[in-house]
Amino acid sequence: MTTGEDRFFLTWGRVFDAVDPTPLIDAVKPHLVRMSRGEVRIVEVCDSLQEASAQPYFFESFFMLCQQRIPYGPGYDDWAAETRKKMTAGKDIHFLGVTAATNS
Structure with missing residues (x-):
């Protein structure tokens, strides 16, 4: 069943690749x-957080992610690998809500 609604998720967007969104989407x-309790037809990475900021659970999810320290420097590679592993297992992906379909 396709409802035509847009669904938004917040996660570590560039931990797979700094430019190419394909590994993240995969x-x-x-x-x-x-998570969204419906069929998923198209998955896109937003250009900025502004696109999702009006969603019901945006600020709660953003706050949760902000509480996690990113260890830039020597510990970053291990942190990034563990974060990718979690996301691939379906963790650290926050459902933000549902909005009416756009005509895009």
């Missing part, structure tokens, strides 16, 4: 149907 897409 990691999270299998989990989106369960």
Whole structure:
């Protein structure tokens, strides 16, 4: 069933690749149907957080992610690998809400 609604998720967007969104999409897409309780037709990475900021749970999810310290420097590679592993397992992906479909 396709409802035509847009669903938003917040996660560590660039931990797979700084430019190419494909690895991120490939990691999270299998989990989106369960989280959003509906069919997923298209998955896109937003250009900025502004696009999702009006969603009901945006600030709660953003705050939760901000509480996690990113260890820049020597510990970053291990942190990034663990974060990718979690996301591939369906963790650290926050469902923000549902909005009416856009005509895009």
